[in-house]
Amino acid sequence: MNHQLTRHAVLATAAAAFLVSSCSSDSSNSTSPSSIASPSMSFFVTSATSVTGNLGGLRGADALCQRLGASVGFGSKTWRAYLSVEHDPDNGNGPTDARSRIGSGPWVNAAGITIAANLTDLHARKGDPAVFVDERGQRINGQWTGSPPPVQHDILTGSTADGRLLVGLTCSDWTSTSTSVAAQVGHSDGFGPNQDTSGTLSSWNSAHANASCADTAPRGGAGRIYCFAR
Secondary structure (H helix, E strand, O other), X not given: OHHHHHHHHHHHHHHHHHHHHHHHHHHHHOOOHHHHOOOOOOEEEOOOOOOOOOOOHHHHHHHHHXXXXXXXXXXXXXXXXXXXXXEEXXXXXXXXXXXXXXXXXXXXOOOOOEEEOOHHHHOOOOOOOOOOOEOOOOOOOOOOOOOOOOOOOEEEOOEOXXXXXXXXXXXXXXXXXXXXXXXXXXXXXXXXXXXXXXXXHHOOOOOEEOOOOOOOOOOOXXXXXXXXXX
């Protein structure tokens, strides 16, 4: 009888050790990049913000996308900012459209949701708070029901609805902090006041011009950008 009790005690101890080991392993994995974002992630809105429209130019914006992508385990991908410029140092100092920088798709967010299969679908769609999320899958503050303040759904693009350059609305190619210069922005949630989706307010990439490049907050911004993996 004593031998049987001893055997039961050993088994119970082993089971407890296994449970502790399993819990420790799960806890460790919960902070790994693969548990934060979909393995196929190729799109996000930046969690990082900028008070002004000076992003360090196109190269600075690309570097930000690369850094944030790497922070969730996707540094091996080539990330590009969805921004149009009038003078691109990597294009003979000529103009570059945002749509020409991001590859051909498809693009998937951190939750594994496909935002678009190709460039045509991408530029035909509307903003959506559940789809246009940051690199960790977090929603961007906006006009959606339950959103915390302040509204930050204005995303810098400098682009038309089909992803082409809007001259004079790029914060001087993303280097300006001037009150006399502005940038075109899109609405990541597709909403305007009172969840209005009429007209351009639903556009994820070309809703309106912001107030100025000196302060991205007025009218509902925080200096965020879109990032795509080519």
